[in-house]
Amino acid sequence: MTRRTGRARDTSIDDRILAVARRHLSAHGYERMSLAAVAQEAGTTRPALYRRWPGKAELAAAAVASMGEEEQASTPEDPYAALVAELADFERGVSRPGRLSLAGSMLQDTTQPEVLARYRARVVAPRRRRILGVLQTARESGLIDADADLEVAVTMCTGSWYGRALAESTPPPRWPERTAALVWRALGGR
DSSP: OOOOOSOOOOTHHHHHHHHHHHHHHHHHHHHHOOHHHHHHHTTSOHHHHHHHOSSHHHHHHHHHHTTOOOOOSOOOSOHHHHHHHHHHHHHHHHTSTTHHHHHHHHTSTTSOHHHHHHHIIIIIHHHHHHHHHHHHHHHHTTSSOTTOOHHHHHHHHHHHHHHHHHHOSSOOTTHHHHHHHHHHHHTTOO
8 A cells, every 4th residue: 555645626616716827817917827826816826736737827817718608508599599699708707806807818929829729719719600600690590691791790790899898988788789780781781
């Protein structure tokens, strides 16, 4: 029988560190995120952090990966209603504390490519896939033009939120419904 030496690894530290790292990324951006500050706020030590992640890029990538968007099980029968629902879900997600500033952090020149790639894969791509799926269903059903530019439409859906956030502080009333109506009409929606 072999005997283990040393302390058992405290797995709750991982979750605490990732939660704090997400907050620090949102508040300070990648460049100003401090591993010492993350470890201290998480109630652990830098050596404990480094045993889990060898550096800032790896920790930031893991923090971003831990916040991925949930995939929806299926597209509802009414593509227009599904588009409104998807935009309402996006609004709820991006309105959470720190989420909008995290998106801005990902656009900084100093953000490591691996961190940005994880953010795109775990947060941006799933949402874009779902919106594209809704619009493809609408096109296949003849509800929007057969030659509708879905690539641009997908970007308009979420991009309008970021443009609005830069221009003013409060979202317009009924943003999901209004955005869906505008995009739908632009695609020849009936």
